Amino acid sequence: MSKTPRPSLPARPAEIVREYGPYDGVNAVHGITHDGQQVWAAVGERLIAIDPADGRIARTLPCAGDAGTAFDGRYLYQIAEARIDKIDPATGTVLATIPAPGQGRDSGLAWAEGSLWVGQYRDRKILRIDPENGQVLRTIETNRFVTGVSWVDGELWHGTWEGEESEIRRIDPDNGEVLERLAMSAGTGVSGMESDGADLFYCGGGPSGTVRAVRRPRRGAN
Numbered sequence: 001m002s003k004t005p006r007p008s009l010p011a012r013p014a015e016i017v018r019e020y021g022p023y024d025g026v027n028a029v030h031g032i033t034h035d036g037q038q039v040w041a042a043v044g045e046r047l048i049a050i051d052p053a054d055g056r057i058a059r060t061l062p063c064a065g066d067a068g069t070a071f072d073g074r075y076l077y078q079i080a081e082a083r084i085d086k087i088d089p090a091t092g093t094v095l096a097t098i099p100a101p102g103q104g105r106d107s108g109l110a111w112a113e114g115s116l117w118v119g120q121y122r123d124r125k126i127l128r129i130d131p132e133n134g135q136v137l138r139t140i141e142t143n144r145f146v147t148g149v150s151w152v153d154g155e156l157w158h159g160t161w162e163g164e165e166s167e168i169r170r171i172d173p174d175n176g177e178v179l180e181r182l183a184m185s186a187g188t189g190v191s192g193m194e195s196d197g198a199d200l201f202y203c204g205g206g207p208s209g210t211v212r213a214v215r216r217p218r219r220g221a222n
Contacts, residue, residue, distance in 0.1 A: 011167060011181035011182065011183035012180075012183065012217075017200060019205075020050055020055040020212070021205075021210040022210050023057060027207065028044065028191075029042070030068070031068040031109055031204065032191075032194050033110075034194045035076075038052070039196075039202045041069070042079075044064070045062065046065075047092075050211060064080040065078040067109065068107060068109025068110070069192060070109040070111040075087060076089050079106050081104050082099065084099075098131070098132070100118065106121070107120065108148040108158060108159065111131075115129060115130065115137060117149050118149070121147065124141065124143060124146060125142065126149055127140075147193070149193070150195045152195035152197060157170050158171065158193075161190055166188065166189040167190070168184070182217070188208075189208075200215065200216055
């Protein structure tokens with residue numbers, strides 16, 4: 001007997017709480033992370049730290065970054081072409097470098113459970129890798145292009161962006177099943193993304209040069 005296809009999970013509109021930027025000299029926002037106080041955005045040849053209270057650029061580090069950004073509680077991690085740099089946020093010094101698993105085809109980046117989680121855009125995968133040497137420890141298959149990646153409260157979320165359609169999705173980390181969908185409005189995309197650990201996702205807007213704060217749904221919310 002053929003297996004009955006699972007019905008498509010409907011999407012809810014994403015609630016954009018605030019928009020930051022665009023900023024002078026920023027042509028695109030790639031990776032996004034949050035250090036508990038500031039939102040970090042990779043914007044090409046530098047990392048900028050945005051104060052979420054007023055949207056001003058509080059700090060700038062001269063670090064290359066064309067994809068995902070992560071924070072482990074002490075250090076920043078930044079994808080730059082075919083490598084991932086470990087960066088001291090106090091000085092911008094690159095402390096270590098490991099190969100990026102996609103060799104330049106990587107997208108999002110997150111830190112959780114002592115590992116880095118790397119989005120693979122066109123491969124539609126999320127990889128768990130060893131932050132010391134880049135070894136792939138686990139692979140999660142998805143059914144959409146993967147942009148930003150975020151773990152929060154034990155939940156795995158990722159951004160998607162295909163053509164004019166972009167969403168934030170919660171997926172089952174064991175089998176990639178889509179559990180929740182937040183649809184961005186037409187013409188509004190998600191590049192990098194990261195949770196603030198509470199009620200918001202901060203999402204890069206790609207070539208718009210903006211960063212958007214999106215409400216994170218809580219369990220049991222209607």
